[in-house]
Amino acid sequence: MIVRPKHQRLVLVILAVLALIGAVLLAMWGLKDRAAYFVTPSDIAAGKTTPDKAMRLGGMVVKGSLRRDPDGLTVRFTVSDLKAETPVVFRGITPDLFKEGNGVVAEGRLQPDGLFVADNILAKHDERYMPPQMANEAPAQ
Amino acid sequence: MIAEAGLAALWLAAALAALQLALACGLGGEQGKSIRAVRAVAVTQGLVTLIAFAALVELFLRSDMSVLLVAENSHSQKPWLYKFAGTWGNHEGSMLLWVTVLALAGAIVALFERRLDHKTLGASLGAQALLALGFFAFLLIASNPFERLDPAPLDGRGLNPLLQDPGLAFHPPTLYLGYVGLSVAFSLAVGGLIRGNVGPAIARAMRPWILAAWVLLTLGITAGSYWAYYELGWGGWWFWDPVENASLMPWLAATALLHSVNVLAARGGLRAWTMMLALVAFSMSMIGTFLVRSGILTSVHSFAVDPLRGTFILALLALYIGAALALFGLRIAHVKEGAPFEIVSREGGLVANNLLLSVILGIVFVGTLYPLVAEALSGDKLSVGPPYFNSVASPLALVLAALMLVGPQLKWRRDAKPVLPRVAPGLLVAAAVLIATVLLAPNIGLLPRFGLAIGAALLPASLLPLIGRSLRRTPLAIWGMVLAHTGVAVAILGMASDSAFTQEKLTAVRPGERVAVGPWLVEFRDVLPIAGPNWTALEAELRASRGSGVTVLNPQSRYFAEPPTTTNEAAIDTSWNGQLYAVLGEPTDQGGWQLRLWWKPFVTLIWLGGFLIACGGALALAGRVFRRRPQGFYRTGPFV
Numbered sequence: 036m037i038v039r040p041k042h043q044r045l046v047l048v049i050l051a052v053l054a055l056i057g058a059v060l061l062a063m064w065g066l067k068d069r070a071a072y073f074v075t076p077s078d079i080a081a082g083k084t085t086p087d088k089a090m091r092l093g094g095m096v097v098k099g100s101l102r103r104d105p106d107g108l109t110v111r112f113t114v115s116d117l118k119a120e121t122p123v124v125f126r127g128i129t130p131d132l133f134k135e136g137n138g139v140v141a142e143g144r145l146q147p148d149g150l151f152v153a154d155n156i157l158a159k160h161d162e163r164y165m166p167p168q169m170a171n172e173a174p175a176q
Numbered sequence: 177m178i179a180e181a182g183l184a185a186l187w188l189a190a191a192l193a194a195l196q197l198a199l200a201c202g203l204g205g206e207q208g209k210s211i212r213a214v215r216a217v218a219v220t221q222g223l224v225t226l227i228a229f230a231a232l233v234e235l236f237l238r239s240d241m242s243v244l245l246v247a248e249n250s251h252s253q254k255p256w257l258y259k260f261a262g263t264w265g266n267h268e269g270s271m272l273l274w275v276t277v278l279a280l281a282g283a284i285v286a287l288f289e290r291r292l293d294h295k296t297l298g299a300s301l302g303a304q305a306l307l308a309l310g311f312f313a314f315l316l317i318a319s320n321p322f323e324r325l326d327p328a329p330l331d332g333r334g335l336n337p338l339l340q341d342p343g344l345a346f347h348p349p350t351l352y353l354g355y356v357g358l359s360v361a362f363s364l365a366v367g368g369l370i371r372g373n374v375g376p377a378i379a380r381a382m383r384p385w386i387l388a389a390w391v392l393l394t395l396g397i398t399a400g401s402y403w404a405y406y407e408l409g410w411g412g413w414w415f416w417d418p419v420e421n422a423s424l425m426p427w428l429a430a431t432a433l434l435h436s437v438n439v440l441a442a443r444g445g446l447r448a449w450t451m452m453l454a455l456v457a458f459s460m461s462m463i464g465t466f467l468v469r470s471g472i473l474t475s476v477h478s479f480a481v482d483p484l485r486g487t488f489i490l491a492l493l494a495l496y497i498g499a500a501l502a503l504f505g506l507r508i509a510h511v512k513e514g515a516p517f518e519i520v521s522r523e524g525g526l527v528a529n530n531l532l533l534s535v536i537l538g539i540v541f542v543g544t545l546y547p548l549v550a551e552a553l554s555g556d557k558l559s560v561g562p563p564y565f566n567s568v569a570s571p572l573a574l575v576l577a578a579l580m581l582v583g584p585q586l587k588w589r590r591d592a593k594p595v596l597p598r599v600a601p602g603l604l605v606a607a608a609v610l611i612a613t614v615l616l617a618p619n620i621g622l623l624p625r626f627g628l629a630i631g632a633a634l635l636p637a638s639l640l641p642l643i644g645r646s647l648r649r650t651p652l653a654i655w656g657m658v659l660a661h662t663g664v665a666v667a668i669l670g671m672a673s674d675s676a677f678t679q680e681k682l683t684a685v686r687p688g689e690r691v692a693v694g695p696w697l698v699e700f701r702d703v704l705p706i707a708g709p710n711w712t713a714l715e716a717e718l719r720a721s722r723g724s725g726v727t728v729l730n731p732q733s734r735y736f737a738e739p740p741t742t743t744n745e746a747a748i749d750t751s752w753n754g755q756l757y758a759v760l761g762e763p764t765d766q767g768g769w770q771l772r773l774w775w776k777p778f779v780t781l782i783w784l785g786g787f788l789i790a791c792g793g794a795l796a797l798a799g800r801v802f803r804r805r806p807q808g809f810y811r812t813g814p815f816v
Contacts, residue, residue: 042514047449047527054531058538065539066546066560073557091559100541107684107764127682128409128761128770131742142561 071142080119084145092121092141092151101135114139114151121145125153179243182231183322186272187226189279190312192221193305196282201304211294214301215286221308222283229276232321236263242328245321251332254453255709261345267469267485268321270348274465275311277356281385282308285360292381293373300367307359310492318488324540341407351396351423355461357389358430362458365451366500367625369507372582374447379440382454384800390430391793397423398786400703409759411680411774413782416565421544422464425537429457431531434793435526443588445523448504449530450630455500460537462493467544485688510627518590525583532576539569570623577630577668580661581637606633613676620676627672634665652799660792667785686768694775695722696756698729700782703760703769709734716760716769720749731760755779 071089078084079092092114100113109126112135123141133139133156143153196217199210235243236259239252249266251258264270282304289297315321361382368378402425405413414420433453438447466489517523543560550556581602582595607631613620638661641654681693685700692698701717711734716727729747736743749756754777761770 044448044513047446050527050531051449051534054535055538058535059542061535061568062539062546065564066543069564069567070546070550070558070560073559097279102471103765105766107768108682108770114299127745128759131744162512 073140075116076114076119076121077116079121079145079149079151086145086147089144091157092123092143092145092153094121095140096133096135096137096139098135112171114141121151122149123151123153125156127156129156177793178231178234178238178240179322179324182228182235185228185231186312186316186322187795189221189224189228190309190316190317192217192224193279193312193330196221196305197302197309200305202332211298214298218286218301218305219283220306222281223288224277225276225279225308229272233260233263235322236260236269239332241330241332242324242326244323244325244789247325247329247332248333251710253331253710257342257345261659264348264352268315268319270352271311271315271319272321273349273468274352274356274753275308275315277352278304278308278311279358281360282363285363285385292377293371296364296367296371296373296378298367299370300363303363303366304359307363307496310496314485314488314492318485347396347400347403349530350392350399354391354393354396354430355426357385357392358426358454358458358461360385361389361433361454361501365454366503369451369503369511372507372510374511376441376444379437379450383437383441384797386430386434386454386457387797387800390427390434391790391797393423393427393430394786394790394793397719398783398790402783406642406746406748409746411678411757411759411772411776413674413779416543416560416562418544418597419468421540422467425540425544426457426460426464428533428540428767429453429460432530432537433457435529435533439523439526440514442516443517443523445517445529446527447511447514448508449527451508452504452512453530455497455504456537459493459497459500460541462489462496466490467492469763500524511688514588517588520586520591520595522583522586522588522591525579525586528579528715529576529583532572534577536569536572536576539572540565543568566623568577574626574630574668577634577664580634580664580697580756581630584638584641584657584661599637601640602633602637605636606630609633617676624672624676628676631665631668631672633736635662638662638665649653655795656792656794656796656799658792659795660789663788663790663792664783665785666781670778670781670783671787674776674782678775678779679775681771681773683771683773684764684766684768685771686766689768691771691773693756693773694754694777696720696773696775697722698756698773700760700769700771703763706732714760716758716771716789718747718758718771720756725751727756729756729758733760733762750780753777 069089072084073091073093074084076093076094084090094114094116097113097115097120100111102111103109104111109124110129111122111124113120113122115121121143123143125141125143140157141151141153142155142157143151145151179694191400194805196214199214199217202210212346232245235246236250237256239250239259240248241247241252245266245268249269250262254262258265262269264273270762281477282301285297286301286305292300329590364378368374397420400420401413402414404420405411433450436446436450436453437807440450466486469485469489543564547558550558581599585598586595607628609632610625613625613628638658642650642658679694681691684690685691687700687702690697690699697720699719699721701719703714703716706713706715713732715732718731720729727749729749731747732745734745735741744759744761747758754775757774757776759772761772763769
């Protein structure tokens with residue numbers, strides 16, 4: 036098939052525009068149910084979240100709430116944003132900066148009974164890190 | 177004193193950049209005379225910027241705690257290497273490194289670019305000076321690296337222990353050289369557009385810079401991936417973290433540009449398209465810098481949050497990218513049509529390559545920026561992670577890889593012969609592997625299965641362009657392409673094998689107990705305390721056996737006093753067919769320890785492939801730089 040020289044640039048431009056539109060459409064389709072929303076214990080308490088959808092829970096690990104199961108691998112703790120609290124369970128090796136009183140972001144799903152099952156605890160390798168909501172509210176404290 | 181000298185050098189360099197820009201703007205009329213001045217100023221600007229950077233390095237080496245930046249990021253008890261690398265392990269230092277590379281790149285163009293006509297070169301050096309000027313202003317106004325601290329503290333706060341790793345010491349400079357190397361392609365495209373000179377000459381001037389930047393980006397991304405793999409202790413090699421994407425986006429654009437610039441250099445085709453890609457590639461570098469340096473992300477890599485800096489870089493970005501796109505829109509009508517070609521031809525294949533790479537780039541771009549835009553518009557906080565990128569971008573990457581079975585074998589301009597016989601070998605291998613994996617490993621996912629098939633098919637297919645050539649007379653650029661494409665095949669095989677066949681064990685073990693993972697039987701022997709130069713650690717002794725082979729692994733949990741931090745040091749045993757990966761967790765209440773083990777068959781191919789890709793690029797670069805020097809190159813030195 037021969038594309039006449041005169042039209043070649045036009046064809047290329049159309050292809051490029053189609054590619055761009057295609058990329059955006061694909062991206063939008065992909066984002067629709069694969070973006071994990073960042074939630075706080077208050078959001079959960081207010082019923083703004085859907086159970087069984089991937090999300091990120093951010094807050095502080097409540098002092099004195101950290102418990103380990105007898106299997107030596109499962110940890111249970113409570114995440115708080117100073118207004119509400121959410122119980123979290125995680126099986127695995129916790130990251131280095133995970134401590135009581137520190138900020139934490141847990142990736143996982145909320146069970147219908149209100150327990151947050153984390154399959155990942157994000158390491159925030161910065162001692163200055165705070166979950167964004169907390170940082171916003173910190174000056175008001 | 178050194179700090180003041182460094183700051184003075186920075187101001188001087190900024191003034192020189194302004195002078196360079198002014199001279200380049202006045203270059204319109206008579207050519208040849210003032211280009212010398214522009215060249216001389218560009219070289220001086222590069223050297224003066226280098227002096228400023230050297231001053232900062234010296235301050236870090238001396239541990240001069242009266243300098244704020246040193247006090248906040250270094251410590252006198254740190255090993256020498258990390259004092260040195262600490263120079264760029266922080267915001268201000270890394271931006272100074274960035275602008276140093278930018279100025280030096282301009283200086284090298286000024287010194288060595290002999291083939292381009294003076295008007296275009298002058299306009300390009302002007303564009304490079306304008307870029308440098310913005311980033312000088314950013315340093316001087318919003319991120320002065322030489323700020324003093326009074327009174328000086330007794331000692332510094334130390335470098336983040338995660339960053340105290342020999343591999344990471346040279347990771348940022350490698351990436352920065354790649355990011356900023358693309359600035360030359362950007363400036364040349366701007367120069368070419370301004371002067372209406374878009375053709376093979378400008379493509380040939382760009383090509384070594386694109387190749388060099390691309391090689392360094394490839395190396396930087398590969399090394400960064402391996403660093404994340406062994407240092408973070410999560411067993412993964414790519415997390416689709418925004419900071420990783422920040423380096424991937426310029427790489428994708430540079431990969432597309434690398435292919436299209438050849439069409440322009442060799443055939444005079446794809447003119448407007450190549451210029452656009454050159455503008456996009458460096459724009460992606462700037463966006464990457466903005467993402468990483470503005471603190472807009474709260475990811476594992478982000479260091480601090482400072483709105484002034486973010487706004488400043490964002491304004492620079494908008495200015496440069498907007499101006500470049502506007503220039504493109506205004507001038508593109510003056511660019512001649514490229515040489516025509518048919519759909520089934522090498523050019524056609526490269527257009528398909530470019531379109532797919534652009535779509536992948538668009539998907540990564542949207543996925544990376546969507547959380548920021550969504551938060552700005554609606555206040556919703558969300559994250560986009562592996563589920564999105566893996567399911568949307570990865571299949572397209574495999575389609576692109578499948579296209580590599582055909583593309584390199586097509587002829588330029590038009591290819592009338594049937595294509596099928598040439599791709600038959602690859603298709604047969606792919607079909608054989610597909611059938612084999614369905615029979616032997618029915619449970620693996622669709623993506624890894626096709627990854628294995630396409631990777632295996634691409635391995636022999638990458639070598640096909642050599643058939644029918646005299647190997648001795650084959651240009652280095654062809655060898656480079658063959659090697660790089662083989663590297664892609666190797667990397668895909670590694671990725672597919674890792675996601676298809678990895679086995680994981682998470683347990684709590686007591687000394688003397690054994691754990692089986694993959695072909696290995698791992699005995700947990702003991703945990704003992706040990707000490708390093710600036711850390712103490714608990715070290716586990718694992719004895720792993722497979723058949724008659726025995727190996728010892730020592731994963732550690734390290735404690736650093738300055739700043740107080742604990743890190744996990746994974747232990748990795750590499751054998752020809754994979755890696756055994758061990759991470760020590762915390763002690764359990766029952767006198768045992770948490771232990772996480774992975775057996776990852778052929779995972780090393782991922783980084784071997786990345787390395788081969790970079791080697792291919794380096795080979796092609798050597799072929800371009802050492803072949804066909806312009807006449808009289810050695811006689812006419814700089815400024816003549």
